[in-house]
Amino acid sequence: MKVKSSRFDSLVARYYPAVYNFASRLTDDPREAVVLTHDAFKSIRKQLRNRRDEAALASILISAVIRGGEIGDCAPRKFPVRSEM
Numbered sequence: 624m625k626v627k628s629s630r631f632d633s634l635v636a637r638y639y640p641a642v643y644n645f646a647s648r649l650t651d652d653p654r655e656a657v658v659l660t661h662d663a664f665k666s667i668r669k670q671l672r673n674r675r676d677e678a679a680l681a682s683i684l685i686s687a688v689i690r691g692g693e694i695g696d697c698a699p700r701k702f703p704v705r706s707e708m
Contacts, residue, residue: 631668634677638684639664646688663687 642663647656666687667680 631671634667634671634680635664638681642684642688645685646692649688649692659688659691662691 639660643656643660646659646663647653650656650659663684667683670683671680
């Protein structure tokens with residue numbers, strides 16, 4: 624179990640800032656971004672033992688954030704139109 628735990632810890636250390644940044648831009652709410660980020664890492668922990676490809680794991684993380692944003696109460700970010708800028 625230690626091997627899996629250390630692999631997960633290194634994955635968190637490597638990808639947490641990028642996943643949080645993506646979630647933060649998606650939600651515009653730092654608290655919701657933390658929740659989405661934690662949920663994404665919880666979902667990947669289950670899949671870690673079956674996957675070896677790091678690119679696939681990163682893709683799963685981003686997909687989990689997107690799914691969490693769609694399911695959660697966070698409203699989609701409204702981007703300004705040129706006339707509003």
